[in-house]
Amino acid sequence: MKIDLHSHTYYSDGLLSPKELIQRALNMQVDVLAITDHDTISGIAEARDAVKESTKPGKPPRLEIIAGVEISTSWHNFDIHILGLNVDINDQTFLSRLAEQSQRRDERALQINEKLEKAGVHGVLDKAQKLAGKGQITRAHFARAMVELQAVKDADSAFKKYLGKGKRAHVKPKWISIEEAISWIHDAGGQAVLAHPGHYDMTTKWLRRLVAQFAEAKGDGMEVIHSHLSPVKRQLLIDLTKEHSLLASSGSDFHFPNRWTELGKNLSLPKNVTPVWSDWTFAQAEALSS
Structure with missing residues (x-):
């Protein structure tokens, strides 16, 4: 089975609607896809509806959707992301907690905009909000807005000059702790997975x-396979997973079609780790065995 447990829609900083994401996953022959938007589960129901629409009468679904979320946390001045997989999207306590995270995002967006205005970059918030549409506003939306306003040449430049840590418009987020995020996910019936540990700008000592x-x-669990991961870093993550008896996960962290990241591509786990899905029941497998 082709399993991808990390993807985004336009309900956070992805560019595709849930329906468009589902169509792309089907085209890429993905069997299981977790939708893990930042601090929101708003795209899950639409994605599942899209799968139903694509399923022929009397046939099992070609794609199974895992209800997920990517929760932002703070740890020693690092922004650390924790995936919640198989969370209960109808859990009212969980939804209220995610709403608190959304409020923090909105407050941060206002502060970022104030700093950009002081730096002489005007009108960014309105443009960023339009780009975010139904979704959560993120720094990625600010970066795209700045490109459209011709304040910077590309999104990387927006982060390097304004939005990145220590830059002129950076605002330290007030996220919850790692422990809180894990508790939220467990309370909602899910599994907590450390997202893309190979991407954090930290030394090996800090990663450990x-x-x-x-x-x-x-x-x-922990993602041991994700995009742009060197063989050396991948082996380190595998070793750390086994050292701490963590389950292994893999995900593309797909946001939009590009030449570097694709749904379900090169995500096979090595045989010497235990997959996070080892005790899951998949609808496709049940249909084949019945």
Whole structure:
């Protein structure tokens, strides 16, 4: 089976609607897809409806959707993301908690805009809000808005000059702790997975500390396969997974079609780790066995 447990729609910083994301996943022959928008589960129901529409009468669905979310946390001045997989999207406590995260995002967006205005970059918030549409407003929307307003040449430049840590319009987020995020996910019936650990701008010493604390806080698993991961870093993540008895996950972290990242591509886990889905029941497998 082709399994991808990390993807985004336009309900956070992805560019595709849930329906468009589903169509692309089907085209890429993905069997299981987790939709993990930042701090929101708003796209899950639409995605599942899109799968139903694409399923022929009397046939099992070609794609199974895992209800997920990517929760933002703060840890020693690092922004660390925790995936919640198989969360209950009808859990009212969980929805209220995610709403708190959304409020923090909105407050941060206002502060970012104030700093941009002081730096002489005007009108960015309105444009960023339009780009975000129904979704959560993120720094990615600010970067895209600045490109459209010709304030910078590309999104990377927006982060390097204004939005990145220590830059003129950077605002330190007030996210929850790793422990809180894990608790939220567990309370909603899900599994907590450390997202893209190979992407954090930290030394190996700090990465080891992060994984150790995540495991100590009863985190369930870690992405050991994700995009733009070197063989050396991948082996380190595999070793850390086994060292701390964590389950292994893999995900493309897909946001939009590009030449570097694709749904379901090159995500096979090595045989010497235990997949996070090892005790899941898949509808396709049930249909084939019946």
